[in-house]
């Protein structure tokens with residue numbers, strides 16, 4: 699069974715996180731989670747909830763706990779996704795600075811040659827953000843900003859977010875049910 703690590707940082711667009719976790723809840727995978735302090739803050743602001751109330755995640759780790767399993771490559775995660783990924787966390791990943799468990803786990807995924815997806819969220823982007831995205835990409839991360847597939851004609855915000863979650867599911871090699879694809883009959 700696939701084992702995926704989901705990290706939440708303090709960027710806007712928690713709607714995409716909700717949608718992604720709802721999709722994972724229907725998949726046959728093990729999901730573990732880490733949430734930064736800023737992630738908790740933005741979750742509270744945007745969705746009036748805390749990380750422990752989110753679906754799909756069976757085990758949470760404290761962001762300050764460097765002795766938690768994801769701090770070691772031996773924990774055996776197949777993939778990690780940072781959703782949403784703040785520019786601060788992007789900078790840490792791009793530079794290899796590991797000052798919390800999210801940064802360390804991302805660094806571990808890169809050194810192990812495992813899939814690391816960064817759902818980077820900021821607008822507009824300054825030169826440092828752009829340089830950090832390229833550096834993280836060159837180190838092996840997949841930069842995946844949250845953009846819905848409007849060509850699939852979603853009717854609600856939730857539907858729009860799900861079109862993006864499907865793309866993440868493709869990145870993770872998940873067999874997502876009811877997934878719409880361009881060019882396929884509905």
Ligand SMILES: Cc1cc2nc3c(=O)[nH]c(=O)nc-3n(C[C@H](O)[C@H](O)[C@H](O)COP(=O)(O)O)c2cc1C
Pocket residue numbers: 706707708709710711734735736737739740743783784785786787819820821
């Ligand atoms: C409501 C709110 C929205 C924010 N949105 C973003 C954002 O979209 N992108 C970003 O890089 N930072 C955003 N921030 C700032 C980050 O939370 C802040 O830089 C924080 O230090 C990131 O820490 P973390 O990466 O450890 O979660 C936001 C903060 C708040 C309170």
